[in-house]
Amino acid sequence: MDLAKHWRQRAARYRLEGQRNPTSGAVRFPPEPGETDWQPFALSGQGTVYSFTVVRQPPAGLAEEAPYILAMVKLAEGPMITAQLTDCDPEQITIDLPVEMVTRRLRDLGPDGLLVYGYKFRPQIS
Amino acid sequence: MQPVYIIGSGQTAVAEHWDRTAGSLAAEALQAALGPIAKHRIQALYVANALGSALHVQSQLGAAIASATGLHGAEAVAFDAAGASGGVVLRQAYLAVASGVYDLVAVVGVEKVTDVLDARLEDGLALASDADWEAVHGSTLTAQWAMLMRRYMHQYGYDAIDFAPFPVNAHANGAANPKALYRFPITAEKVRSAGAIADPLSLLDSATVADGAAVVLVASAGIAHELGSPLVRIAGSAVATDALALHGRPDPLWLGAAARSAAGALGSAGLSTGDVQVLELTDPHGIAATLALEACGFAERGVGVQLAREGAITLTGATPLATGGGCKARGDTVGANGVFQLVELTRQLRGEAGKAQVNGARVALAQCLGGIGATAATHVLVAE
Numbered sequence: 001m002d003l004a005k006h007w008r009q010r011a012a013r014y015r016l017e018g019q020r021n022p023t024s025g026a027v028r029f030p031p032e033p034g035e036t037d038w039q040p041f042a043l044s045g046q047g048t049v050y051s052f053t054v055v056r057q058p059p060a061g062l063a064e065e066a067p068y069i070l071a072m073v074k075l076a077e078g079p080m081i082t083a084q085l086t087d088c089d090p091e092q093i094t095i096d097l098p099v100e101m102v103t104r105r106l107r108d109l110g111p112d113g114l115l116v117y118g119y120k121f122r123p124q125i126s
Numbered sequence: 127m128q129p130v131y132i133i134g135s136g137q138t139a140v141a142e143h144w145d146r147t148a149g150s151l152a153a154e155a156l157q158a159a160l161g162p163i164a165k166h167r168i169q170a171l172y173v174a175n176a177l178g179s180a181l182h183v184q185s186q187l188g189a190a191i192a193s194a195t196g197l198h199g200a201e202a203v204a205f206d207a208a209g210a211s212g213g214v215v216l217r218q219a220y221l222a223v224a225s226g227v228y229d230l231v232a233v234v235g236v237e238k239v240t241d242v243l244d245a246r247l248e249d250g251l252a253l254a255s256d257a258d259w260e261a262v263h264g265s266t267l268t269a270q271w272a273m274l275m276r277r278y279m280h281q282y283g284y285d286a287i288d289f290a291p292f293p294v295n296a297h298a299n300g301a302a303n304p305k306a307l308y309r310f311p312i313t314a315e316k317v318r319s320a321g322a323i324a325d326p327l328s329l330l331d332s333a334t335v336a337d338g339a340a341v342v343l344v345a346s347a348g349i350a351h352e353l354g355s356p357l358v359r360i361a362g363s364a365v366a367t368d369a370l371a372l373h374g375r376p377d378p379l380w381l382g383a384a385a386r387s388a389a390g391a392l393g394s395a396g397l398s399t400g401d402v403q404v405l406e407l408t409d410p411h412g413i414a415a416t417l418a419l420e421a422c423g424f425a426e427r428g429v430g431v432q433l434a435r436e437g438a439i440t441l442t443g444a445t446p447l448a449t450g451g452g453c454k455a456r457g458d459t460v461g462a463n464g465v466f467q468l469v470e471l472t473r474q475l476r477g478e479a480g481k482a483q484v485n486g487a488r489v490a491l492a493q494c495l496g497g498i499g500a501t502a503a504t505h506v507l508v509a510e
Contacts, residue, residue: 009258030259050378051280053272053324055264059248062264070269072373080373082260090325095280106262116262 002109006116013118016043016101018079029079045101047075047121054090061107073099073121087122098124127224131350132358132507134159134343135469140307140457143337148178148187148238149194151339156195156232159341162353168343169228171197172219173204174211174235176461176496180250181242191234208254209408210496211235212340212464213365213503219344220363220505229346235465236339247335251460254497256371268332268411270372270498272324275413278379279326282428286326289412290314291434293331293455296409296448299441300455302481303470307336307457333410333458340465342472356476361397361489362506364390370500381495383502384421388493391504392423399423402506403487404446404474406467408495410453418493419445422504441484449474449482464494464503475509 011017011031018029020041027041052071055062062068069085071093085093086104099121107116136158138151152173156165171192178187188202207214212235219231239247252261255270279285294314300306312330320330350357366386369375375382392398399422407422409415416430424445425433433439439447450456450470459466471490473479493504 005258050373051273051277053269053276053327054322055266055269055324057248057266057268057323058245058264059252059261059266060245061249063245065264068264070263070265070273072273072378080378082265082371082373083263095277106264118262 003114006114011040014103016045016119017041018043027077027079029075029081043075043077046124047073047099049093049095049097049099050074050080051095052085052093061109069093071121084120085122086120092123100124128226129347130220130223130360131345131347132342132360132468132472133345133350133353133355134161134163135341135472137305137340137466137469138338139305140336140338140459140466142240143238144240146337147194148175148236148339149191151238151337152191152234152236152341153195155339155341156234159232159343163343165196167230168197168200168232170222170231171195171200171202172215172231172233173202174215174233174461174465175204175237176206176208176211176254177237177239177250178204179206180253181239181246191236206461207501207503208496209460209463210494210501210503211461212467213492213494213505214464214501216342216344216464216468216505217363217365217503220360223344223346229349231344233342233344233465234339235341235459235462237459237462238337239335239460240337251335254500259371267497268327269324271411271413272327274379274417274498275411276326278413278416281379284431286328287314287318288431288435289331289416290317292409292412292415292439293317295434295439296452296454299449299482300451303450303456306451306455307334308451308455327411331411333453335460336457338457338459338462338466340462340469342465342468357510358472358475359508359510360505361508362391362393362395364394365501365503366390368500372498379417381417381421381499381502384418384493384495384499387502387504388422388491391491391506395506395508397489397506401489402445402491403489404449404471404484405491406452406471407447407493408453408463409448410458415447418495422491422493441482446484449479449484464492467492467494468505471507475507
């Protein structure tokens with residue numbers, strides 16, 4: 001079930017909350033626990049596509065989603081993250097395309113498990 | 127530090143061994159490696175395996191493989207560093223012998239992947255990536271190499287077809303290896319026209335995961351000289367790591383751990399890339415070989431793919447690569463890959479590689495990567 005883990009990651013998954021170092025101004029995502037000199041910092045959710053692919057051989061649990069678009073997104077604040085692109089076709093995607101975060105279901109861990117929600121990205125419309 | 131030698135090597139065929147267990151594969155490879163050496167002289171057994179815990183729900187593979195190979199009671203332990211396991215284990219054996227604690231250590235790489243369905247295997251392979259920030263999003267290693275390939279093409283101005291000489295070379299060499307999974311040549315045109323497995327990666331630019339076991343025996347000078355066979359010395363050894371998540375690296379196209387471990391291994395051997403006459407890399411896709419060639423210093427950044435286009439990676443080129451077929455044609459045995467690499471390079475340095483022999487090969491380099499290079503192990507072997 002991994003209940004505690006998904007609960008622990010909720011701020012990062014649901015609202016893209018990373019951390020900012022007040023001294024240096026550096027921003028990091030994902031947040032790392034246990035250090036006091038970094039403060040919670042919600043990222044804007046804006047970014048650009050660093051690269052992308054279409055996954056046709058999915059891992060267990062994602063068979064119904066495939067094919068899906070996977071991307072590395074360079075966030076406006078600096079960090080890069082891995083996420084799916086949604087609400088679009090692969091033909092619409094190019095490297096450097098502006099994208100924005102949306103919240104979607106990531107995983108259905110079965111009848112006894114969780115529905116895991118989190119960030120995906122779509123071509124910028126706002 | 128005592129000098130350390132590889133005094134024996136053996137391998138099973140890489141195949142879909144439906145009727146075999148990991149233990150029986152390991153036993154076959156060990157028997158082939160032992161030759162005239164009495165089994166009871168092995169003082170420790172180090173096992174390289176990446177997927178046993180995930181696919182077979184079985185830990186303690188050290189004990190399991192010791193029993194299966196008839197080494198009941200011996201010191202035995204398994205190491206997991208995903209695709210880097212083989213090299214990481216060789217380093218442990220190297221340290222044990224170099225320190226003088228042991229005179230003979232068996233390094234066993236074994237992987238049994240065909241007992242589960244494809245989706246579960248993809249899941250197992252994805253364990254090499256960051257579970258919380260990559261795998262949960264449906265990321266797979268194949269998808270990550272594909273993203274690096276697209277970025278590389280974008281950044282340096284190449285087409286997908288430019289990478290085709292890597293699988294073409296691997297298959298040309300694999301055709302001469304009786305232990306290879308695929309023993310037939312392919313053409314660049316076939317690579318181009320095959321479907322995409324993860325765009326822009328062609329199905330024929332993607333290794334197939336299969337079962338197999340490989341063994342090398344690592345020994346002190348005393349035992350090595352006792353045998354009187356051609357000597358292969360481990361002249362350099364280094365392991366390095368990088369951020370687990372690919373997106374967590376300053377420049378994802380730069381395999382930092384590969385670079386550091388290659389520099390460390392070559393440095394400790396007192397050699398440079400120009401001295402290396404034959405090499406094995408983690409090359410499930412042309413992009414993987416390209417980035418490793420650049421990280422190791424065989425090519426400047428952005429031109430690694432040209433080594434393949436110009437024929438430098440062929441048997442008669444300056445940097446012969448994948449002489450046993452590499453991950454693509456020999457078959458991808460994940461945690462055992464690093465040991466299969468050593469078996470191939472030992473054959474090369476002993477002049478036993480037959481049709482795939484690189485003439486006069488005296489210095490070889492083996493590098494294996496865990497995942498997209500979060501762990502990298504590099505060894506330099508020298509014929510004495």
